[in-house]
Amino acid sequence: MRALLLTGTGGTELLAVAEVPDASPVAGEVLVRVAAASVNYADILIRQGRYPLPPELPAVLGMEVAGDVVAADTGSGFSAGDRVMALTLPGRGFAELVAVPAATTFPLPAGMSYAEGSAFLLAFLTAFIPLTVQLRLGAGDTLLVHAAGGGVGTATVQLGRQLGARVLATAGTEEKLAVARELGAAVTVDYSREDWADRIREETAGAGVDAIVDPVGGEVFRQSLSLLRPLGAIAAIGFSAGTWEPIDPALLVGRNVAVHGFYLGRLARLRPDAVADAVASLVALWEAGEIRPYVGAEFSLDDAPAAHALVEERRHIGKVVVLP
Numbered sequence: 001m002r003a004l005l006l007t008g009t010g011g012t013e014l015l016a017v018a019e020v021p022d023a024s025p026v027a028g029e030v031l032v033r034v035a036a037a038s039v040n041y042a043d044i045l046i047r048q049g050r051y052p053l054p055p056e057l058p059a060v061l062g063m064e065v066a067g068d069v070v071a072a073d074t075g076s077g078f079s080a081g082d083r084v085m086a087l088t089l090p091g092r093g094f095a096e097l098v099a100v101p102a103a104t105t106f107p108l109p110a111g112m113s114y115a116e117g118s119a120f121l122l123a124f125l126t127a128f129i130p131l132t133v134q135l136r137l138g139a140g141d142t143l144l145v146h147a148a149g150g151g152v153g154t155a156t157v158q159l160g161r162q163l164g165a166r167v168l169a170t171a172g173t174e175e176k177l178a179v180a181r182e183l184g185a186a187v188t189v190d191y192s193r194e195d196w197a198d199r200i201r202e203e204t205a206g207a208g209v210d211a212i213v214d215p216v217g218g219e220v221f222r223q224s225l226s227l228l229r230p231l232g233a234i235a236a237i238g239f240s241a242g243t244w245e246p247i248d249p250a251l252l253v254g255r256n257v258a259v260h261g262f263y264l265g266r267l268a269r270l271r272p273d274a275v276a277d278a279v280a281s282l283v284a285l286w287e288a289g290e291i292r293p294y295v296g297a298e299f300s301l302d303d304a305p306a307a308h309a310l311v312e313e314r315r316h317i318g319k320v321v322v323l324p
Contacts, residue, residue, distance in 0.1 A: 001019070001020060001021075001022045001023065001095055001096040001097050002017055002018070002019060002020075002095065002096050002301060002324065003017070003018060003019075003020045003060045003094060003095035003096065004016070004017055004060060004061065004062070004094035004095070004301060004304045004322070005017070005018045005020065005058050005059070005060060006046070006047055006057060006058060006059050006060070006061055007057065007058045008057060008058075009046075009047060009048060009049030009054075009057070010047070010048070010049070011047075012047070012305040012306075012308050012309050012312075013305070014047065015047070015304060015305045015308060016305075017301055017302055017304075020060065020095070022097055023092070023095065023097040023098050023099040024099060025071065025072075025073075025099035026099070027073060028073060028076070028101060028102055028103075029073070029099045029100060029101055029102065030069055030071075030072045030073070030076055030078050030084070030086070030099070030100055030101075030102050030105045031069070031070040031071040031072070031097060031098075031099050032065060032067045032068065032069055032070065032084060032086060032097065032098050032099075032100060032105070033067050033068050033069075033070050033096065033097055034065045034066075034067040034093065034095060034096060034097065034098055034324045035065075035066055035067040035068065035114035035118075035323070035324070036065065036066050036067070036113075036114040036115045036117065036118035036119075036298075036321050036322070036323050036324075037062040037064065037065045037066075037088075037093040037094050037095075037118050037321070037322050037324065038062075038063075038064055038065075038093075038118040038119045038122070038151070038319045038320065038321045038322070039062075039304075039307050039308060039310075039311050039319070039320040039321070039322065040063050040064070040122055040151065040311075041150075041215070041238060041240050041311060042063060042090075043061045043062065043063065043091075043308065043311075044308060044311055044312045046059075046061060046090075046091075047061070047308065048312075053090065053265075055090055055091055059091055059092075060091055060092045060093070060094055060095050061091045061092075061093070061094055062088060062091055062092060062093025062094035062095070062098075062322070063087065063088055063089050063090065063091060063093060063122060064085070064086065064087050064088060064093060064118055064119075064120075064121050064122045065085070065086055065088055065093040065098055065100070065118050066083075066084065066085040066086075066108055066114040066115070066116075066117030066118040066120075067083075067084065067098075067114060068081060068082065068083060068084070069081060069082040069084055070097065072102065073102065076102035076105075077102065078102065078105065082107065083107065083108040083114075083117075084105050084106060084107060084108055084117075085105075085106055085107075085108050085112075085117035085118065085120055085121055086098075086100040086104055086105040086106065086121075087100070087104040087105075087121055087122065087264075087268060087275075088100050088104075089104070089264070089265045089268060090265060093118075094301065094304060094322055094324070095324060096324050103268075103272045103276070104268055104272070104275070106121070106276075106279050106283070109283050109286055109287060112286065114323075115295050115298060115321045115323070116292070116293045116295060117293075118319075118321055119151065119293040119294070119295050119318070119319035119321055120282070120286075120293045121279065122151070122152075122264060123151040123152045123154070123155040123293065123319060124155045124159070124282045124291065124293070125264055125275065125278055125279070125282070126152050126155070126215075126237055126262060126264055127152055127155040127156040127159050127213065128155075128159055128278050128281065128282055129262065129264075129267070129274070129275075129278050130213060130235035130237065130260060130262045131143075131156070131159055131160065131163065131211070131213070131235075132163075132278075133274075134233065134235055134260040134262065135210075135211040135213075135233050135235055135260065137160065137163050137165050137210070137211050138163065138164065138165070139163065139164030139165070140164065140165070140166075141163075141164075141165045141166070141210040141211060142165065142166045142168065142204060142208075142209040142210050142211070143156075143160040143165040143166070143167050143168065143209065143210065143211045143212070143213070144168045144169075144170070144200060144209045144211070144212040144213075144224070144227065145157050145160060145167060145168070145169045145170070145180070145185070145212075145213050146170050146191065146212070146213065146214045146215060146216045146220055146224070147170070147171060147214075147215050147216050147240065148169035148170060148171045148176065148177070148179075148180040148185060148188070149171040149172075149173070149175070149176025149177070149179055149180060149317050149318070150176075150215065150314075150316070150317075150318070151294075151318055151319040151320075152213075152215050152237065152238070153169070153171070153180070153215070154179065154180070154183055154293075154294040154317075154318045154319075155291070155293070155294075156213045157169055157180050157183045157184055157185050158183050158184060158290070158291045158292070159285075159291065160184070161183070161184030161185075162285060162290045162291060165210075165211070166186050166187075167180075167184055167185045167186055167187075168185065168186065168187040168188075168189070168200060168203060168204075168209065169181075169185035169187070169188045169189070170188070170189045170190070170191035170196060170200075170220075171188070171190070171191065172190065172191060172192045172314065173190075174190070175317065176317055177189075177190065179294070179317055179318070183294070187203045189203075191216075191220060196223075197223045197224075197226065197227060200227055201227065204227075204229075207229050208227050208228055208229035208232065209227055209228060209229065209232060210228075210229060210231075210232045210233075211232060211233055211234070211235075212224050212227065212228065212232075212233075212234040212235070213234075213235050213237060214234055214235065214236055214237065214238075215237045215238035215239075215240060216238065216239070216240055216241045217236065217238060217239030217240065217241055217242050217243060217244055218239065218241040218242025218243070218244070219241070219242070220241060221234075221236060221239075221244055221245075222245055225247075225251065225255075225257065225259075228255065228257040230255065230256040230257070231256055231257070232257050232258075233257060233258040233259070233260060234257070234258075234259055234260070235260045235261070235262055236259060236260070236261050236262070237261075237262045240314075247259060293318070293319060294317070294318030294319065295318055295319050295321055296316050296317040296318035296319060296320060297310060297316060297317075297320045297321070298320075298321045298322075298323055299320070299321070299322050299323070300322070300323055301322055301323070301324045304322045307320045307321075307322055
């Protein structure tokens with residue numbers, strides 16, 4: 001089968017389409033013919049050599065797919081021909097075939113395209129579980145969403161609006177901020193400006209925010225802690241702009257705030273029930289027309305290095321999808 005193979009860490013020149021052995025499922029797995037696979041920033045971090053738990057190279061990346069079941073274990077709940085979406089953590093999705101655990105494979109909702117299906121699970125789970133379980137966002141709360149033009153950001157803005165929060169969104173270009181407003185953000189701020197945190201304080205009359213979802217890390221995360229009002233909390237879900245500095249617990253105690261971390265890969269392994277429950281809730285919201293995955297660009301498998309470059313350079317909006 002054809003697959004996008006990463007042969008070493010570095011630039012996009014280390015990605016190449018190659019013939020590799022066909023995927024072969026083991027007990028408890030479902031064999032899927034891939035119709036679409038989305039690019040996540042974790043794929044970029046793996047290629048750059050910055051991911052905490054990298055696969056052994058050479059490797060096929062791609063953490064989520066949508067397609068058709070080719071074969072499945074009896075008792076898996078799936079049959080050949082079923083349309084599905086699946087988490088392929090930590091990779092193997094950028095290929096014509098992939099074997100995925102039945103526990104992280106879900107029916108593709110009626111009316112959802114393969115491209116949308118491949119862009120749905122990781123982004124919306126990474127938004128929904130922190131918002132509802134860790135941050136406990138409720139109606140009337142104020143939510144700050146960083147990198148609101150990206151895949152997780154566009155999902156978080158929609159879910160924050162659906163949960164009844166006032167959503168403040170940051171991004172680095174006016175085009176991305178316009179998308180955030182379209183999806184429900186009440187206030188948007190360009191966080192490439194040095195005074196972005198002061199803008200957030202002005203928009204909240206100095207009170208700060210109840211909850212923050214941050215896939216950026218680095219200096220943005222550090223400044224965000226000062227924006228939390230008492231009993232507020234931040235969910236650290238990524239570090240696209242740099243790793244996190246150590247946090248003195250005295251800061252959290254003194255400000256009556258909390259920091260949560262979220263890593264879907266470990267949760268899917270150890271608490272598949274929590275992930276499955278969240279997927280059921282998200283599919284219901286999709287079917288009710290409350291949320292939708294935002295697919296900003298599509299590439300062929302041969303052009304997948306360009307898809308990587310688009311995400312790496314932060315020129316993308318929403319999710320970037322590869323069509324094998």
